[in-house]
Amino acid sequence: MSGGTSLTIVLAAGEGIRMRSSLPKVLHPVANQSLLAHVLMASPKGEGASLAVVVGPDHRAVIEEARRYRPDVETFVQHDRKGTAHAVLAAREAMARGADDLIIAFGDTPLISSATFDRLRSALKQGASLAVLGFEAADPTGYGRLLVENGRLIAIREQADASAAERAVTLCNAGIMAFDGRKALSIIEKIGNANSKGEYYLTDAVTIVRDLGLEAVVIKTSEDEVRGINTKAQLAEAEQVMQAKLRKAALDAGVTLIAPETVYLAADTTFGNDVTIEPFVVIGPGVSIADGAVVHSFSHIVQASIGKNASIGPYARLRPGTSLGEGAKIGNFVETKAATLEAGVKINHLSYVGDAHVGANANIGAGTITCNYDGFSKHKTEIGSGAFVGTNSSLVAPVKIGKGAYIGSGSVITRDVPDDAMAVERNQQTNREGGAKRYREIKTRAKTQK
Template identity: 80%
Template sequence: MTARSSLTVVLAAGEGTRMRSSQPKVLHPVAGQSLLSHVLNAADAGEGSQLAVVIGPDHDAVAAEARRVRPDAQTFVQRERLGTAHAVLAAREAIVRGADDLLVAFGDTPLISAETFARMRAPLRQGAALAVLGFNAADPTGYGRLVVENGRLVAIREHADASTDERAITLCNAGVMAFDGKAALAIIEKIGNANAKGEYYLTDAVTIVRDLGLEAVVIETGEDEVRGINTKAQLAEAEAVMQARLRRAAMDAGVTLIAPETVYLATDTIFGKDVTIEPFVVIGPGVSIADGAVIHSFSHIVEAKVGKKASVGPYARIRRGTSLGDGARIGNFVETKAATLEAGVKVNHLSYVGDAHVGANSNLGAGTITCNYDGFSKHKTLIGEGAFIGSNSSLVAPVTIGKGAYVGSGSVITKDVPDDALAVERSQQTIRDGGAARYREIKTRAKAQKEK
């Protein structure tokens, strides 16, 4: 059987005024990715697929996000807000190309899945003109009801217009629709605006399909999957659902989450085998954690690679561009950024390693800092294999510490240190016998005079 071509139109023009934010609604994040990106990633990307995103005027950031996630996406601008059907027709140029299936989705439903989109298309292969996604609501108040007779969808009745019997229906409209591409444009163009707001509502397509003697059907899914986001509270609810999914998927894949409800993951996190995540860990986008690694409590990791059997934390911050080699140990209150730490490196306490490359099996003592910023530019620190950096040392970049070199504690290193050399930089210590006693006496006398 020849595969059917598809066009997915994602409506993402809403301002999201109830979010109380200057940022367009669809750019707010869930599990480290924008609402829009979740929907675009669920849309068909196979051969014969097209993707159109309808945005609002001056929403260049939304267009850029669409292209970042799906370079094949076309964007169209809805310049007037005249309803959902009007928004779909903003993508008329894409629709007229005549894909076999036309799917209409919303950019603020991040929990929608690729499997559901595929189920929406299935009835079209059997001759249906329209498939509408529905869900059984725990509380249907405010939702449009799906009125079904003899197994066929005959109407979508808005709550305000529904009869008493219709309000008792719990099967509600999720908004997502799939049209037979050959009939889609004709159906949508028939939608009028004879309503109180003078807008063109896509839900009217059901009545038009019925009047044309064509078939409309309902595809059901769970309520969580079609949660739309209009407020920050709803954003938090969607985050909770997504995190529950991600935690379950991680544990099913063999990751040990000691207290799952306290761990926050990103949708793109990659785990190896036998990884252990302790309580209160946050893993942001772009993180991979290899076999046998342990992430200890209260650590935060983003855009980083953690090698096999590495140990991170507790209380560690692993920032963008960090790569930890196999068996590396990053201890409590250590921060790394744009740093490569090769196999067996130890940075166990209270250190900052930024814009650096640390050779295998080196040891950075407590309080070590790579001074990478001079107020204008970032500079790199290179530490050779097997080097030892004593506690409370500052390495002022750009600087190179050679293989097997030793830096004495408390040193401020501004010049390169050769392989196997010893570098010590500190002022000469002086001792004044009885000096502490004399100091206390002077201070006590001065304090007594002040209090008279």
């Protein structure tokens, strides 16, 4: 949504005790991206948009995560836990600068969309002073109910305080709100703590807005979009919803997913045209797959770039730093890491290529290993274009295999091989006539004597 200035405050101070984890709740991942990152990426951005995140004490990792995804973010610390309104006021400094719109979001709602934030802001533009995000709950038990009269929000009633008739209401509070930014600070500062817990609840803003003769409205969304995460079970449920969303987006973009429910995608996966993904493929963060590429079953890919018409798997593992050129082929039980493979390279089966650069149209035979680690440091292997590396070869880095060079099967290569040279490193074969027969006889007698 363009026009006007906005401030988004994301509340991310929760410890996530029910997650049974030392990791702050908002750093748990859905689709290989933290809960917080999903919310930050959906929040308004660009000219006129500012962002603040409220964190708990000693949550340095949360601050670093926020800055990684939104370098423009300001962070504030909520030292004492006295309710949601108190948390918002931790960012008072940012609020006091003024903005046309103020959005209050939560760092544990990873399915929220930028379109929903835009709809909240649109309600303000149409004259509301407060827009509250709501949803029709399949089971409203435990949620605050949104009480509406003549299209206007009159109150948010917590279940403990609700009458029988109010408990029958299924329109529930999602927690996310948008305020007229010119009035937001004065409204939130009026919120008191005259309740059993002595806390400052943001939901009381509805009553204050009404008492001031201002307008409060409800913007509806789906229950899935506003799923909050408090337990590992809820995290798993959100993952299912997110994966279904990502798969649908991929299918709508023309990706062929043969068995969509078996494919796991990351939030940042990008696809070209006419890509095919076979069943039981896992794609982690930082993966791009270009036009015409095929990823065969049971492959695992993380932080890798796959070129046009490349073929991956089955049972391939592409680790971070892998880059495949056009028409490259990675076969079954091949692992790559920090490796650039240019156009037409073939590694058909049972090989490891790490910390390497492989030139165009080189062929790497089965069982080949780039021995990149000496126990202290990583070293690089360079293989020239058109080179052929025979089966069961070990290339001990640092080493260079020249263009068009040929490595004989079973070789251990420790020295550079010039262009168009042939390198063979293996002991001379010895045949002992009758040796196998004698060996069997010795073993049989020994077994009988036992």
